[in-house]
Amino acid sequence: MSVDASANAADEAARKTNAADEAARKTSAASADGGGPAPDGGPERPAIWPLALAALPLGLLALAMWFGRHVRPSADEWCFLPQVREDGMWGLVHTFYFNDNGRVANGILVGAYTKFPVGGHQWYGLVSGALMLVLLWAVVAQVLARAGQRAPRGVPLLVAAMISAVFLFATPNTYKTFYWPAASVSHTLAPVLAVAAALPLLRAHDRRSRVAALVVVVLAGVFMGTLSEEASVVALVVLSCVVLFAGQFFVARVRRFVRIWSLAGMAGIAVGTLVLFTSPGSRNRRNRFDAESTSMLAPESLEGALRGYVRILGTVFTTWQYVGAIAAGVIIGLLARRRAGGSRVLLPARPLPLLGLGAAAFLVAGYLCTVITYPVFGPKVFTTERTWNDYLLMYAFLLVAAGAFLGRWLRLRLGAGAAGSGRRDRTTLALTAGAAAVCAVTVAGLTVPLLDLGRDMRTRAELWDRQDAYLRDGAARGETEMPYTPTKVGRMLEPFSKNGTALWPGQCVAEWYGLEKVTHSKDFQAP
Numbered sequence: 001m002s003v004d005a006s007a008n009a010a011d012e013a014a015r016k017t018n019a020a021d022e023a024a025r026k027t028s029a030a031s032a033d034g035g036g037p038a039p040d041g042g043p044e045r046p047a048i049w050p051l052a053l054a055a056l057p058l059g060l061l062a063l064a065m066w067f068g069r070h071v072r073p074s075a076d077e078w079c080f081l082p083q084v085r086e087d088g089m090w091g092l093v094h095t096f097y098f099n100d101n102g103r104v105a106n107g108i109l110v111g112a113y114t115k116f117p118v119g120g121h122q123w124y125g126l127v128s129g130a131l132m133l134v135l136l137w138a139v140v141a142q143v144l145a146r147a148g149q150r151a152p153r154g155v156p157l158l159v160a161a162m163i164s165a166v167f168l169f170a171t172p173n174t175y176k177t178f179y180w181p182a183a184s185v186s187h188t189l190a191p192v193l194a195v196a197a198a199l200p201l202l203r204a205h206d207r208r209s210r211v212a213a214l215v216v217v218v219l220a221g222v223f224m225g226t227l228s229e230e231a232s233v234v235a236l237v238v239l240s241c242v243v244l245f246a247g248q249f250f251v252a253r254v255r256r257f258v259r260i261w262s263l264a265g266m267a268g269i270a271v272g273t274l275v276l277f278t279s280p281g282s283r284n285r286r287n288r289f290d291a292e293s294t295s296m297l298a299p300e301s302l303e304g305a306l307r308g309y310v311r312i313l314g315t316v317f318t319t320w321q322y323v324g325a326i327a328a329g330v331i332i333g334l335l336a337r338r339r340a341g342g343s344r345v346l347l348p349a350r351p352l353p354l355l356g357l358g359a360a361a362f363l364v365a366g367y368l369c370t371v372i373t374y375p376v377f378g379p380k381v382f383t384t385e386r387t388w389n390d391y392l393l394m395y396a397f398l399l400v401a402a403g404a405f406l407g408r409w410l411r412l413r414l415g416a417g418a419a420g421s422g423r424r425d426r427t428t429l430a431l432t433a434g435a436a437a438v439c440a441v442t443v444a445g446l447t448v449p450l451l452d453l454g455r456d457m458r459t460r461a462e463l464w465d466r467q468d469a470y471l472r473d474g475a476a477r478g479e480t481e482m483p484y485t486p487t488k489v490g491r492m493l494e495p496f497s498k499n500g501t502a503l504w505p506g507q508c509v510a511e512w513y514g515l516e517k518v519t520h521s522k523d524f525q526a527p
Contacts, residue, residue: 048154050154050157050158051154051157051158053154053436053439054154054157054158056439056440056443057161057164057324058133058157058161059443060165060169060443060446060450061129061133061164061165064125064169064174064178065125065126065130067453067454067457067458068129068179069122070122070454070457070460070461071121071122071457072118072121072460072464072465072487073117074180074492075180075492075494075505077114077121077181077182078495078505078508078512079505080092080114081117081512082508082511083095084114084115085117089107089111089112089115090111092107092114093108093111095107095281096281099280099281100281100284101276101282102277102282102283103186103226103227103228104275104276104279105226105272106185106186106226106228109189109227110181110185121181124181124184125178125179128181128185128189129168129178133160133161133164135192135193135195135196135199136192136195137160138199139195139198139199139202140156140160140163141156142199143202143346144156144332144336145339146202146345146346147344147349148339149337150336150337150338151336151337152335155331155332155335155336158328158331158439159328159329159331162325162400162439162442163325163328163393163397165443166322166324166325166446167393167396168188169321169449170322170446171385171388171389172315172385173386173490173491174449174453174490175457175489175490176385176386176490177386177389179457180386180490183386186227186230186231187228187231187388187389188386188389190224190227190228190390191228191389193220193223193224193227194220194234194235195393195397197217197224200212200213200216201213201217201261210257213261214260214264217261217268218265218267218268221264221266221267221268221269221270221271222268222269222271222272224268224269225269225270225274226272226273226276227272228390229276229372230372230390230391231390232269232273233368233372234365234369234391234394235265235269236266236269237361237364238365238394239262239265239266240266241357241361243259243262243263245357246259246262248347248353248357249347249349249354250345250346250347251344251346251347253345254345296372296374296375301374304374304378305370305371305373305374306370308374308381309367309370312366312370312381312388313366316388321442321445322395322396322399323438323442324439325396325399325400325403326400326402326403327403327438328435329399329400329401329402329403329404330403330404330410330431331407331436332400332404333406333408333409333410333411334407334408334410334432334435335407335432336408349401349405351402351405351409354401354405355398355401355402358397358398358401359398361394362391362395362398365390365391365394369388369391373387403435407435414427453489453490456489456490460487460488460489463485463487463524467484467487467524471513471515471518472513474513475513479515480515480516480517481515481516481517482513482515482518482519483518483520484496484509484518484519485520485521485522485523495518495520496520500522506518506520
């Protein structure tokens with residue numbers, strides 16, 4: 001089919017969709033605008049219920065951020081602390097590039113919060129959580145606008161908050177997903193930053209803004225390539241789909257630029273990945289985990305990765321709290337309407353092609369992420385939940401899209417088949433209330449384990465602070481060797497793991513406190 005024929009077919013689909021929307025608009029005005037007519041017959045007043053509903057996931061996020069004050073260094077961060085104290089943030093970047101893993105951008109972000117020792121760890125959840133919410137909110141709002149849709153005030157915020165809630169807290173290990181800064185910058189914050197790189201594209205409307213969008217996506221690609229290998233793989237899969245299938249989803253006038261933008265982003269990722277892969281630190285990491293002798297493409301490695309990925313999918317697909325993302329999408333589908341005017345760049349989406357392509361991209365990206373992590377973790381790849389997040393954000397967006405299509409189908413079916421506007425309005429209201437109830441139940445289901453985790457974090461923080469004071473006092477007295485008792489939370493590594501036989505990162509603990517050595521103690525030694 002020619003480009004003109006495709007454009008004509010898309011325009012015809014748009015006209016049919018707009019006609020159906022217009023027919024339903026007059027009979028469902030209250031649902032569309034989230035309010036109703038004023039008592040005096042004046043202009044319709046906006047309802048506050050979307051904002052009230054959004055307060056539930058926002059409250060969950062606020063609670064999680066509040067618990068962030070109980071975060072204390074652990075695992076790798078014991079080694080980051082003395083490094084940054086002695087050599088500063090750029091000293092850590094140097095160490096990452098030449099010795100540890102080659103992740104330059106990762107070193108910048110880790111060094112930024114480690115610069116403020118314990119306080120940086122405590123504030124990380126608040127700063128990163130707020131940043132991710134704002135970015136996702138902006139993306140949802142822009143996608144709706146560029147699709148030519150308008151929704152009641154508060155709905156984009158509700159959707160962004162629900163995506164954030166299931167993304168951060170539906171995971172089997174929220175501590176490593178949200179509270180462990182070293183993992184979050186690589187696998188939780190990274191995919192959100194990758195999605196946010198599309199904001200300049202969504203707002204581009206003239207030559208200058210398009211040039212800015214190209215510059216941003218190239219720089220973001222380079223940054224991503226040296227921040228997270230897994231997030232880079234997901235971005236490459238998504239951008240490849242855009243290049244290949246732009247004609248299915250974008251209006252004709254922007255398709256060429258969208259493809260150029262996607263290729264520019266892929267080029268940036270390629271440059272960043274090349275910098276990372278050729279770095280001395282990356283070679284050292286591969287040697288340390290014996291990954292040089294294990295090919296990712298070896299049949300046994302691919303088979304092992306597939307087994308691990310199937311187990312991961314089994315866990316993800318049976319996590320019921322993800323229905324909250326579907327419910328948020330249903331609310332969009334029920335309430336969103338065609339925006340008058342504006343510059344539409346997205347074609348009226350056809351559910352099966354979009355969801356089918358999205359599901360394929362998710363499955364492929366997730367498997368590729370498992371393939372590149374398998375040589376390092378082996379069969380334990382199933383227990384490294386933090387690495388799942390690189391592709392689970394795409395899963396959350398896909399569920400919202402599925403819910404939106406379902407909600408739109410229900411709305412149009414009501415508009416075509418229900419007898420009487422009153423009945424249609426009541427049915428729409430009931431469906432919207434049902435979706436809102438699912439969102440509320442989801443938040444409640446995520447709150448209980450978060451409260452349990454917060455209690456464990458508080459206990460650990462109290463023990464950590466007591467031991468911290470004990471070790472500092474001992475070092476000030478001139479002690480060179482002192483006992484250390486592991487304080488664990490969220491299956492994090494601590495010195496003397498494996499029943500006290502594994503020292504790492506015990507020597508880093510000693511360096512942080514100015515000691516020559518710490519020894520394992522099962523009995524807590526702090527006052």
